[in-house]
Amino acid sequence: MTNIEPLGFVCGTKGDSVSFLANKETCLSFGQIVRIESGERTFYARVVNSESSSTLELIEQLREAEGKEAFGPYSAYRSVDAILFLEKRLGKVRSPTFNPNYRDKVYAASEEDCSILKLSGELEVGRLRSEDQLLGSVGINIDAIPRMMGMFGMTGSGKTNTELILNAQIIDNSPKTVALIFDFAGQLLEGKEIKPQCGLKDHPLFHSKVQYYSSRDGKMAIGLHTITPAKLDMLFPDIQPPQRRLAWELYRHFGAEWIDRARDIYRNEGNVTIRAQKVVTEALMQKLLSLPHDLFPASAYTFIDNALQNICKGVSCLVDISGLRSEDQNRVVCLLASAIAAHYKRMWEENYEEWRKLPTLLITLEEAHEFLDPNKSRTIFSDIALTYRKYRVGLNAVTPRPSRINFDVFAELWTKVIMKTELKKDRAYLTENTPYMExxxxxxxxxxxGEALLISEPKIKFAVPVKVSHYPEYLAKHSKVDYALPDSPPLSELDSRIKQLRSQDNVSLN
Ligand SMILES: Nc1ncnc2c1ncn2[C@@H]1O[C@H](COP(=O)(O)OP(=O)(O)OP(=O)(O)O)[C@@H](O)[C@H]1O
Ligand SMILES: [Mg+2]
Structure with a gap:
């Protein structure tokens, strides 16, 4: 393979670590991918460290800098450390089986290398960053969705933009794929913080492929009659077994309207008809009374059924839960996610052929640390991350605080988009617990x-430096939708048809 000018040459190797001396005037950056030509092998490595110095002793350097003495001749140099991650030999690409040799030439990655590294995917995340250039497309495949994802980065690093880019393509790929998006800050519809402002409502397929639910328009109601005692854990994570038993007895006694009826009786009589310890009754009833009327009205309608039908048809659901109290946000999120995940599981178990027709689902969960915290009670999301892979239900855990994600769940996130993170604790957690990131x-x-490192196992087994596409630019490129309608007939054809009709009219009028 030819490339313009080498960046430098190898001056030492040890295991998977390579040092090379960079030529003068070469431009390099941390994380950059370089190619090393070594006989019949080509190696790929990532720049991890750099050092520059001269062959002079420190004291000589100081004296020369002070102008007291002139030393020479001497050499100044820049040595760069890189870690090998891939080897190409006889057309086969695999993990390195050996390392390069002294004086092998080192080159910056090119467009051609992009295709060898197989970085592109059905869902494009952005382009490969190589120093100040952007090379070929980098993306993940649809089959990476159920292998679970995570997006991490501090405030303002570009997480929301990346969510928009990914979900926009999930909408484009409908009905093969579908998205369920929980929007805690209410910003994805309009893209409030994206400049220039644009959100999912500007997606060309928004009206046919996306359903928006918001608590503000009253559409997001979960009727009390649809809540069975089995769902109480989702509503009240701290519920105790005696309260659960009482709930089941009330349910057996009153049927679907049990919450309504028990609340009325409790309000009027200070008790419920079922015998139970006073503390248990009080604890359960306080919980049931705390459910707000606007979100949990006394009815048999639940927006969850509607969302489930949409998901199965490949219509993505954007659920805006901004403005709700945080307990209610957690309730809506857990009830909806578990209903949909349970449907996928049930279909897989009971009707495999129908299950195969279901779109592959990605659930985007912002504030993921609230739901996957090892110090809090378990939620449906850790179950999804750990066991829903085979049902084609994927989780995208988005958070600025990766260190607050349960380790077992973190280990299951095979695709990671890592954006700027300043907190040392979070950086250490990311690098210590992600392969190839050490x-x-x-x-x-x-x-x-907008810059990120992407890993998507098993396809992309090393941290790829990516510049994530900016959503406004994505829209500008994709705004023309092909609705696959037949072409309209040319005007001349219409003209002659009208003339024909006119003459028929004249004939019939006569
Ligand atoms: N890939 C990108 N290219 C260019 N600009 C970007 C890119 N990603 C994000 N931005 C811009 O950076 C700003 C912050 O991005 P974004 O809202 O996505 O960050 P965030 O990580 O979601 O922040 P927060 O944690 O506050 O929600 C926005 O104005 C956005 O337009
Ligand atoms: Mg954001």
Whole structure:
């Protein structure tokens, strides 16, 4: 393979670590991918460290800098450390089986390397960053969705933009794929913080492929009559077994209207008809009375059924839960996610052929640390991350605080988009618990807005430096939708048809 000018040459190797001396005037950056030509092998490596110095002793350098003495001749040099991650030999690409040799030439990655590294995918995330250039497309495949994802980055690093880019393509790929998006800040519909402002409502398929639910228009109601005692854990994570038993007895006694009826009786009589310890009755009734009327009206309608039908048809659901109290946000999120995940599981178990027709689902969960915190009670989301892979239900856990995600769940996130993170604790958690990231801690701190490192196992087994596409630019490129309608007949054809009709009219009028 030819490339313009080499960046430098190898001056030492040890295991998977390579040092090379960079030529003068070459431009390099942390995380950059380089190619090393080594006989019949080609190696790919990522830049992880750099050092520059001269062959002079420190004291000589100082004296020369002060102008007291002139030393020479001497050489100044820049040595760069890189970690090998891939080897190509006889047309086969695999993990390195050996390392390069002294004086092998080192080149910057090119467009051609992009295709060898197989970085593109059905869902494009952005382009490969190589120093100041953007090379080929980098993306993940649809089959990466059920292998679970995570997006991490501090405030303003570009998480919402990346969510928009990914979900926009899930909408484009409908009905093969479908998205369920929980929007805690209410910003994805209009893209409030994206500049220039644009959100999912500007997606060309928004009206046919997306359903928007918001608590503000009253559409997001969960009728009390649809809540069985089995769902109480989702509504009240701290519920105790005696309260659960009482709930089941009330349910057996009153049927679907049990919450309504028990609340009325309790309000009037200070008790419920079922015998139970006073503390248990009080604890359960306080919980049931705390459900707000606007979100949990006394009816048999639930928006969850409607959302489930839409998901099965490939219509993505954007659920805006901004403005709700945080307990209610958690309730809506857990009830809806578990109803949909349970449907996929049931179909897989009971009607496999129908299950195969279901779109592959990605659930985007912002504030994921609230639901996957090892110190809090378990939620449906840890179950999804750990066991729903085979049902084609995927979770995209989005959070600025990855270190607050349960380790077992974190280990299951096979695709990770890592954006700028300054907190040392979070950076250490990311690099220590993600394969191929052990040398990237400094790099994560230095990423710019919209820059990320992407890993998507098993396809992309190393941290790829990516510039995520900006959603406004994505829209500008994709705004023309092909609705696959037949072409309209040319005007001349219409003209002659009208003339023909006119003459018939004349004939019949006569
Ligand atoms: N890939 C990108 N290219 C160019 N600009 C970007 C890119 N990603 C994000 N931005 C811009 O950076 C700003 C912050 O992005 P964004 O809202 O996505 O960050 P965030 O991580 O979601 O922040 P927060 O944690 O506050 O929600 C926006 O104005 C957005 O337009
Ligand atoms: Mg955001």
């Amino acid at each position: 040398y990237s801690e400094t790099e994560i701190k230095m990423l710019d807005v």
